[in-house]
Amino acid sequence: MLALYQTSxxxxxxxxxxxxxxxxxxxxxxxxxxxxxxxxxxxxxxxxLLGITAGYQFNDMLAAEFRAYGNVEDDTIEGVDIEVExxxxxxxxxxxxxxKYFKPYVIAGYGTTKGSIEGFSDxxxxxxxxxxxxxxxxxxxxxxxxxxxVIEDDFDIPGVEFEIDTINLNVVYKFALL
Numbered sequence: 001m002l003a004l005y006q007t008s009x010x011x012x013x014x015x016x017x018x019x020x021x022x023x024x025x026x027x028x029x030x031x032x033x034x035x036x037x038x039x040x041x042x043x044x045x046x047x048x049l050l051g052i053t054a055g056y057q058f059n060d061m062l063a064a065e066f067r068a069y070g071n072v073e074d075d076t077i078e079g080v081d082i083e084v085e086x087x088x089x090x091x092x093x094x095x096x097x098x099x100k101y102f103k104p105y106v107i108a109g110y111g112t113t114k115g116s117i118e119g120f121s122d123x124x125x126x127x128x129x130x131x132x133x134x135x136x137x138x139x140x141x142x143x144x145x146x147x148x149x150v151i152e153d154d155f156d157i158p159g160v161e162f163e164i165d166t167i168n169l170n171v172v173y174k175f176a177l178l
């Protein structure tokens with residue numbers, strides 16, 4: 001009886017929207033590589049990253065999450081290998097539930113990204129932000145489509161600047177904690 005009582009008390013102390021979530025993500029990177037030295041110019045780079053998402057939904061509007069991505073496809077331009085090796089971020093998420101199955105959101109936080117050009121690599125940490133749409137079903141599965149600015153900074157590669165945007169497709173499963 002005591003176990004049943006404690007379970008019901010714990011269940012009643014949480015709100016319906018207070019949940020954990022885990023997900024898989026695919027990030028399609030659109031990076032601009034700009035050279036300020038000789039020769040100068042800019043290149044568009046496409047990479048694909050695969051990642052995981054873990055988060056906690058505090059209420060209908062506020063969540064916090066951690067994301068980790070690793071490279072699954074890099075780009076070669078004129079024989080030079082260019083890749084975003086990995087990206088990790090901690091984000092806050094602010095949602096506005098316009099319908100119980102549909103809510104737009106914005107994200108912002110701190111991320112670190114490692115990129116490499118022909119074996120020379122460097123990591124850079126920066127403010128990251130974005131916006132997306134969460135479409136969910138009644139069974140706790142969500143499909144999210146979002147744009148995110150991952151980095152807008154100089155790497156320590158002499159004369160080279162990266163600007164990295166991603167289009168992310170996330171599949172997330174939400175579950176209640178005991």
